[in-house]
Amino acid sequence: MAINFADIGERLRAYRLGEGLTPEDVASRLGISRGALYNYERGEVIKLETIEKLAELLNVSVPSLLGVGVEYFSNPVSYYERKRQLEEKADRIIANFEPVPFTQTSKEYVNILRKMMIETLPANYPRRAEAFVQIDRVMKILESRHSLAWNKSQNVTSLVSAIQIQRVLRSGLIGTYNLSKKERDERRALARKEVERMALLMENEPIGVQMGVIEEMMPNQTFQIFVERDKSSVAVSPFRLGEFPNVSVGVASITSSPDAVTLYEKLAADLWFRSYKGVKGANFLRKLLAESDPMASKVKVSRKKG
Secondary structure, eight states, rough: OOOHHHHHHHHHHHHHHHHHOHHHHHHHHHTTHHHHHHHEEEETOHHHHHHHHHHHHHHOOOHHHHHHHEEESSSHHHHHHHHHHHHOOOOOEEEEESOOOOGGGGGGHHHHHHHHHHHHHTTTTTTHHHHHHHHHHHHHHOOOHHHHHHHHHOOOOEEEEEHHHHHHHHHHHOOOOSOOOOHHHHHHHHHHHHHHHHHHHHHHTTTTTTEEESSSSSOEEEEEEEEEOOOOEEEEOOOSSSSOOBBBSSOOEEOOHHHHHHHHHHHHHHHHHHHHEEHHHHHHHHHHHHHHHHHHHHHHHHHHHO
């Protein structure tokens, strides 16, 4: 197998960011110049001896750094940076998100996401300050991905679960139930706006944007397929960017294994075939919105009493 040093450089950057190390930190610990490290991350040839030292410093295996087999990520910073890199190069992306397609959400959603992440932290969480730093690092990458999706006009097919949409409409965009009634109502209103936004996108279908809503059960973990000209990769993740977000617990993976890519492509094709799309999908989302509207249910009750 030919070694792709450009890909190694991208993984190197992702794992370095995950460890919270600056180029100066890595260069100092390895006894190399900062310029050499920058060159490595840009895709210059790296000696095997240096790769071994980098892997040890970054707490990853040599095969993971080389991209042999499967890349594993317990650190969401590394994982989301790798996804950003793959999204930037991909000609087409097929994604299963929950509860809504993150890259197609509004800027308001991105802003509230950080707040939701903070809300998931227990008041007595022992490493609270460290968690805040990690949340900010994750958000920086997510903001970059969100901006890229709209500025680059990516070709994205998104698959979402009707059950997950119903859940977020009922709970709202929250990270804890320990909120005032006023705040909960505001977060539910924000969730409704995002689902309404999805309905409009499905109705109008901007160039490169396709969405399908699946009424049946969906996989427990989200996945994304990145299709490039010469290869495809699939990312599978337990991390979550919806209500009650999770950017701390779990192990995500990315692989270019033909078997894995083929299986996920077949899964995506089957889900897409069974999904509500276009105007039909928009109408289905509006049905879910109507069913979850507390004011509508109150009107029905009062009419029955009258």
